[in-house]
Amino acid sequence: MTGFVDRQRATLLLQRVGIAALVLCAPEAFHYATGAWIGPAGLFRRAGAGFVVIPARQDLPIGVVVADFNAAQLRTAAPEMVVRSHPIWIESAPVETGSAGLALAERIEAGLASLVRAPDFSRPATFDLAGSVRQLQAMLIDFGLERATLGVDLDFVPAADFAAIQALLPDCLFVDGSPVLDRLRAVKSQREIDLLRQGILLSEAGLEQLQVDAMAGMRQGDLIALYRQGVATAAAGLSHLVTTAEYVTLGARAKGADARAMAGDPLKCDMVCTVGFYASDMSRNFTFGPPSADQAELHAMAERAFEDGLAELVPGNSLGHVYAVATESLARQGLRSYRRGHFGHGVGQSVFSEQWPFIAAGSDVVIEPGMVLAFEIPLYIDGLASFNLEDQFLIRPDGPVAMNRLSRRLEVIG
Numbered sequence: 001m002t003g004f005v006d007r008q009r010a011t012l013l014l015q016r017v018g019i020a021a022l023v024l025c026a027p028e029a030f031h032y033a034t035g036a037w038i039g040p041a042g043l044f045r046r047a048g049a050g051f052v053v054i055p056a057r058q059d060l061p062i063g064v065v066v067a068d069f070n071a072a073q074l075r076t077a078a079p080e081m082v083v084r085s086h087p088i089w090i091e092s093a094p095v096e097t098g099s100a101g102l103a104l105a106e107r108i109e110a111g112l113a114s115l116v117r118a119p120d121f122s123r124p125a126t127f128d129l130a131g132s133v134r135q136l137q138a139m140l141i142d143f144g145l146e147r148a149t150l151g152v153d154l155d156f157v158p159a160a161d162f163a164a165i166q167a168l169l170p171d172c173l174f175v176d177g178s179p180v181l182d183r184l185r186a187v188k189s190q191r192e193i194d195l196l197r198q199g200i201l202l203s204e205a206g207l208e209q210l211q212v213d214a215m216a217g218m219r220q221g222d223l224i225a226l227y228r229q230g231v232a233t234a235a236a237g238l239s240h241l242v243t244t245a246e247y248v249t250l251g252a253r254a255k256g257a258d259a260r261a262m263a264g265d266p267l268k269c270d271m272v273c274t275v276g277f278y279a280s281d282m283s284r285n286f287t288f289g290p291p292s293a294d295q296a297e298l299h300a301m302a303e304r305a306f307e308d309g310l311a312e313l314v315p316g317n318s319l320g321h322v323y324a325v326a327t328e329s330l331a332r333q334g335l336r337s338y339r340r341g342h343f344g345h346g347v348g349q350s351v352f353s354e355q356w357p358f359i360a361a362g363s364d365v366v367i368e369p370g371m372v373l374a375f376e377i378p379l380y381i382d383g384l385a386s387f388n389l390e391d392q393f394l395i396r397p398d399g400p401v402a403m404n405r406l407s408r409r410l411e412v413i414g
Contacts, residue, residue: 002035014056020148026156039070047161048129151177187370199280203273205234240276249386266385283390288414299410305329
């Protein structure tokens with residue numbers, strides 16, 4: 001299958017909550033389910049650019065409604081899926097290049113005629129939600145789901161679009177399918193694991209470049225450029241799209257982007273490297289020259305809390321339990337009033353590197369083999385340093401396995 005969906009797990013999750021199918025609208029969910037880009041209509045980030053139907057019944061295929069501009073590519077890339085299309089604003093026409101005696105305009109008109117469109121056919125200014133939903137309705141009828149309970153990714157769908165979808169499909173019962181989608185995506189396929197691991201390898205290559213070449217006097221932008229250079233060098237030849245996002249804090253108090261590093265400055269490098277739309281997340285900490293005694297002790301606190309929490313990051317434990325252990329570790333070290341909202345999160349394909357589930361107070365999410373989690377201990381102390389110690393872990397049946405190889409120590413640079 002071209003997408004990343006585990007159909008067996010999807011069936012179990014959907015049957016558990018009485019949902020006959022997921023109907024997904026978000027561009028990220030579309031790519032997760034199909035392995036394909038939703039197309040330019042998805043850039044508007046409105047429902048109806050495309051739909052993906054994932055039935056609970058495994059004898060039914062995954063169904064896709066996509067813009068006509070992308071439909072042929074999707075049918076070729078995912079022949080096991082049922083594909084319907086709706087028109088968007090982009091006009092295109094086939095043309096015969098070898099037709100002797102016909103002017104180019106005549107050949108283009110012949111190509112348009114071969115599309116067998118209705119005489120009153122016209123294209124919308126962007127895309128037409130009603131037209132897209134009509135294709136969705138036809139697919140639901142084909143699947144026997146025209147009166148079913150459907151789970152929609154309501155954490156994405158605009159309220160006005162949802163109301164329109166409900167009005168156009170009055171016989172369906174729509175419920176929030178976002179929790180099912182979250183749980184489905186929380187356990188990764190091997191291809192997803194490989195992409196997330198590749199992101200960490202590239203990110204660490206960037207940090208190694210930074211660590212070797214960083215010098216006092218450099219601006220924050222210069223330091224980020226070193227990281228990007230290291231990533232780009234390591235990524236040469238990869239077929240996947242690679243992008244980065246850098247959350248860098250330079251100085252005991254955050255400096256402006258044009259400020260220059262000075263001896264004694266701490267540097268937090270919280271780096272996101274995205275490979276094939278899958279965002280990895282990690283963080284390391286440095287000082288320009290030897291750290292002060294307070295900086296060294298602050299980082300040691302983070303290291304101890306990290307080791308304590310990591311020991312509990314095992315299948316069967318809840319994420320809330322891991323959070324409590326990390327909080328208690330900091331309290332034993334004297335930080336009794338420190339209140340961090342979460343100590344890590346899931347990673348994968350999203351508009352942001354942090355996604356559900358979160359290692360947060362009260363979370364009852366049970367750790368499962370196949371999850372990939374970023375575990376972190378951030379200690380941001382204004383006037384001293386902003387440190388964040390973060391690794392990305394694959395959860396195996398016998399416990400967490402780090403995707404990182406760089407030391408978690410506070411390193412001296414410059």
